[in-house]
Amino acid sequence: MQRKSLRHALVRAAFVSLLPAALLGPARLAAQDVGGYQERTKPADDAATLKDLITSLQSEVRGLSAELQQVRAEQRATRSELSDLRRQMAAGILQPSSPARVELANPTLAAANPVAGPAESSSAQSAQPPMASDSNDVLSQLREDLQLANSKINEMSQSKVESGSKYRLRFSGIVLFNLFAGSGMVDNLDFPQFVSPPESPALDSTNAFGGSLRQSQIRVQTFGPDIAGAHTSADLKFDFAGGFPQTPNGSLMGTARLRTGTVRFDWSNTSIVAGQDALFFAPLVPTSLASLAIPALSYSGNLWAWTPQVRVEHRVALSESSRLLLQGGILESLSGDVPEAQYGRASTWGEQSGQPAYAGRVSWSHDLHGQDFTIGAGGYYGRQSWGFGRIVDAWAFTTDLSLPLSKQFELTGEFYRGSALGGLGGGIGQTTLWQGSFQDPATVIHGLDSEGGWAQLKFKPTGKFQINGALGLDNPFAGELREYGGNPIYDNSFLSRNFTPFVNFIYQPRSDIAFSTEYRRLRTDIPGIAAQVANQTTFSVGYLF
Numbered sequence: 001m002q003r004k005s006l007r008h009a010l011v012r013a014a015f016v017s018l019l020p021a022a023l024l025g026p027a028r029l030a031a032q033d034v035g036g037y038q039e040r041t042k043p044a045d046d047a048a049t050l051k052d053l054i055t056s057l058q059s060e061v062r063g064l065s066a067e068l069q070q071v072r073a074e075q076r077a078t079r080s081e082l083s084d085l086r087r088q089m090a091a092g093i094l095q096p097s098s099p100a101r102v103e104l105a106n107p108t109l110a111a112a113n114p115v116a117g118p119a120e121s122s123s124a125q126s127a128q129p130p131m132a133s134d135s136n137d138v139l140s141q142l143r144e145d146l147q148l149a150n151s152k153i154n155e156m157s158q159s160k161v162e163s164g165s166k167y168r169l170r171f172s173g174i175v176l177f178n179l180f181a182g183s184g185m186v187d188n189l190d191f192p193q194f195v196s197p198p199e200s201p202a203l204d205s206t207n208a209f210g211g212s213l214r215q216s217q218i219r220v221q222t223f224g225p226d227i228a229g230a231h232t233s234a235d236l237k238f239d240f241a242g243g244f245p246q247t248p249n250g251s252l253m254g255t256a257r258l259r260t261g262t263v264r265f266d267w268s269n270t271s272i273v274a275g276q277d278a279l280f281f282a283p284l285v286p287t288s289l290a291s292l293a294i295p296a297l298s299y300s301g302n303l304w305a306w307t308p309q310v311r312v313e314h315r316v317a318l319s320e321s322s323r324l325l326l327q328g329g330i331l332e333s334l335s336g337d338v339p340e341a342q343y344g345r346a347s348t349w350g351e352q353s354g355q356p357a358y359a360g361r362v363s364w365s366h367d368l369h370g371q372d373f374t375i376g377a378g379g380y381y382g383r384q385s386w387g388f389g390r391i392v393d394a395w396a397f398t399t400d401l402s403l404p405l406s407k408q409f410e411l412t413g414e415f416y417r418g419s420a421l422g423g424l425g426g427g428i429g430q431t432t433l434w435q436g437s438f439q440d441p442a443t444v445i446h447g448l449d450s451e452g453g454w455a456q457l458k459f460k461p462t463g464k465f466q467i468n469g470a471l472g473l474d475n476p477f478a479g480e481l482r483e484y485g486g487n488p489i490y491d492n493s494f495l496s497r498n499f500t501p502f503v504n505f506i507y508q509p510r511s512d513i514a515f516s517t518e519y520r521r522l523r524t525d526i527p528g529i530a531a532q533v534a535n536q537t538t539f540s541v542g543y544l545f
Contacts, residue, residue, distance in 0.1 A: 061149055068142055075139070163222065173218040175543045176292060181209045184534025186522065191215065191291040193299045193500075194428060195524035195532035197493040214240040214254025215293045230265040230272075237261070241293035260306050271313040273329075276306050279424065280313075280327050281361040281378030282398050284414050286456045287468045288504060289516040290538035300472030300500040300522075301452030303398065303416055304425045308332045311359075321367040325376075330356040333382035333394065334423030336431050349384045350423065353391070357382030363400075371404040384420060384431075388441035392432055394420035413455035420447030427476045428495040428524075433484035446484060450476040464508050471501035481527055497525035516540040 163169035178190060183206065186192035190212040217239045224232040242257025244250040262275035282303040288296035295304045311329025318324055333350030334357075340346055350357070363376030378398040385391055396418030403411045422431030427450035436443040454472030474497070481494045504518035520536045 057149065061146065064142070064146060064149075068139070068146070071139065071142075165222075165224070167222055167224045170221040170223075171219070172221070173545055174216060174292075175213070175545070176216045176289065177211065177213055177541045178215060178290060178538055179209075179211045179540075180290075180536060180538045181207075182534060182536035183207050184522070184532065186534045186536070188294075191293055192520070192522060192534060192536055193291075193294060194495060194498045195522050195534045197526050197529065197532065212252070212254070215291075216240060217259070217292065227265065230267045232263070232265055234263045235261065235275075239293055269315045272310075273313065274310045276308050277311075279303060279305055279307070279331075279359075279380075280309075280311055280329070281359045281380055281396075282400065282414055282416070282424075283361075283376070284400050284402065284412055286412075286454060286470045286472075287458060287466070287506070288470075288502070288518060289506060289514065289540040289542055290502075290504065290518040290520065290536075296502070297454045297470060297472035297500055298425050299428045299474055300498050301416070301454040301474045302414065302425065302472055303396065303421065305334055305423060307334055318364075323365045325361075325363045325365070327362070327378075328360040329358075331359055331380075331382070333357040333384060335384045335394070335420070336422035336429060349386050349392075350382060350394075352385040352387075353383035354385070355383060357394070361398075369404045369407050371407075371410065372402060373404055374400070374402040376400040380418070380424075384447075386432065386445045390441075390443075390445045392420050392445055392447045394418070394423075394431075394447060396421055396424070396426065408460055410458040410460075411455065412458070413453060415451075415453030417451040419449045421450060422448070426450050426452065426474065428474050428498045430476060430495065433480060435484055446480065448476055448480060450474065466506050467503070468506070469501075469503045471499070473500075474498045478527070493526045493529065495524055496527050499523045512544045514540075514542045514544070516542070 180190055182189070182192070185196045185198060185206060187194055187196050189208055189210065217237060219238075220236045222234050224234070226232070237259040238256055239259055240254030240256055242255040245253050245255060247253065258276070260275070260277050262273050262277050265272040285304075286296040286302065290296070291298075295302055298304050309329050309331040311327055314326045316324040316326070333348075333353055333355070335349040337348040337350075357380060359378065359380040361376055361378035363374055365372045365374040367373070376399065378396075378400075380394075380396040380398070382394040383391060384394055396416050398414060398416045400414045401412065405411055416426060418426055420431050421427055422429045427448045430448050430450075433446045433448055434443050452472070452474035454470060456468055456470035458466060458468050460466040476494075476496055478496050481496050500520065500522050502518055502520035504516055506514060506516045508514040516539070518538045518540070520538070522534045522536070524532045526532060
C-alpha cells in the first residue's frame, strides 16, 4: 500500500508540476507578441478559466500535502518498528527466521508476500535499509515537485504590476533599437515608405547613417470580470514615433504616440470590440522589425490605419478543421487630413459627412500543415464632405490570403481596389483631386482611384530563424493624375506609382530577444520626373518584455 501510495502521489505531483509549465508557455509567448514582428490579432486571455485552473491546482497541492504527511507518518511508524525489532534481535528475544515479525516490520512486503518462508524472510530483512533509502528518495522528489508546483502557482496568481482594481494587469512591450544606412530622398529616414520628390538638384542623392529607439512600444492589458457571460478585457498600445520636440538633437527624442486601445467582450463564439484599432477588413501585416511604427509596405499596397471603431465578430465551426469568421462594424471615416492646430481639434472632411464609415469581412480557415490556411474578403464604404455640399465616396474591396505551403514555408498577401483611400494608406496617401480653386463652390472634388497589394514568402527552417521576402505595389490611376494635374499633393508633385521589395533575416535565440537585418529598395514614380530610387539597410535588436 505504501509503495502504491508513493507512486500515485509522485504521478500526481509530476502532473501538477508540468501542467502550469504547459500553460505558462503559450501565455508568455502571447505577452511577448507586442505585435513583435507582426501585429496580428490574438485571442483574448480567458481570465475566468485561468482562475479556475489556479484554484484546481491549489486544491491538488493541498491533497498532495495531506498524502505526503500520511507517507511521513507511515515511514516514522516503520522506522519505530524496525528499531524495536533490532533491539529485540540484539537481546535474543526474536530470531531472524520468524516470518511473522518480519512481515509486521514491513506491511507493504507482507501484503505482497503473505506466506514468505524463512529464506525469503531473511532476504526481506536484508532489503530493509534499501527500502528506507528508496522512500527517502521518493519523499525528496515529492518535496521538489511540490516546491516547483507552488512556485508556478504563485507566479501565475501574483500581481506583477499593481492595478487600481482587483483584476489582473499585464505590462509588456518591446525595446527596439534600429541602426540604418540609406541613400536617396525618403519621406522618413528611419522607416521610409516612399521616395520624396527632389527639392533641388543638390539634394537629388543623399546618404545617411543613424540610429533610433522611437519604434519601441509599450503595451498594457487588463483582464476584468465576466459580464453577461462575456469575458472582458482591455488593451492599450503606445510608441514613440509621434513627432519630435523642438529642442537640440530632438530627432533622437521621439514623442509618445497612442497607437491602439480597445475594450473587448468575448463570448464563446461572438466578440464585441470597441476602441481605436487596426483595419479589421485588411488584417495582415508583413513581417519586419525595421518598420514597426508604421506597418511595412504601407503606401505600397498595404492598407492601414488606427481608427476609432465598433465591430462585432462571430465565429462558426464548420467542422473539426474548418471555421468561418464574420466581422462587421462602423469606423471613423478617415480622409488623411493633417491637423491645423496643435491642441484645438477641427472636424476632418470625413467627420463633416455626419456619418461613420462601414466595413465588413468574411473569412474561411482550414487546418493545413498544423497552421491556418485562411482566405478572406472585405469591403469598406465611407463618405467625405469637402465643403459646399461636395460629397466624395470612399470605398474599397479587399482580399487577403494566408497559405502554409509546408511546415517551413508560408505565403501571405493582401490586395485592394478602391477610391479616395488616402486616409487608409491607399493611393500612396493621396485622397482627392480637383482643378481650379478649392474655395470655388463650382470646383469639382474627385476621389482618386487606385489599386495595389503586397505578398510575402516566409521561410522558417527552425523555430529560432526565419527569412522573409516581400514586395508591394500601390498604383493610383495615372489618367486621373494627368487630368487633374493642377493640384499636386507632395512637395508640388503627384506620386503615380510606388514599388517596394524587401528581404530580412530574423534570428530569435530566446523568446525575449531578436536580431534582424533587412534590405529595402523603394522606387516611386512622379509624372514628368524620372523615377526616384532609394535604398535602406537596417540592423535591429529587439528585447521583448
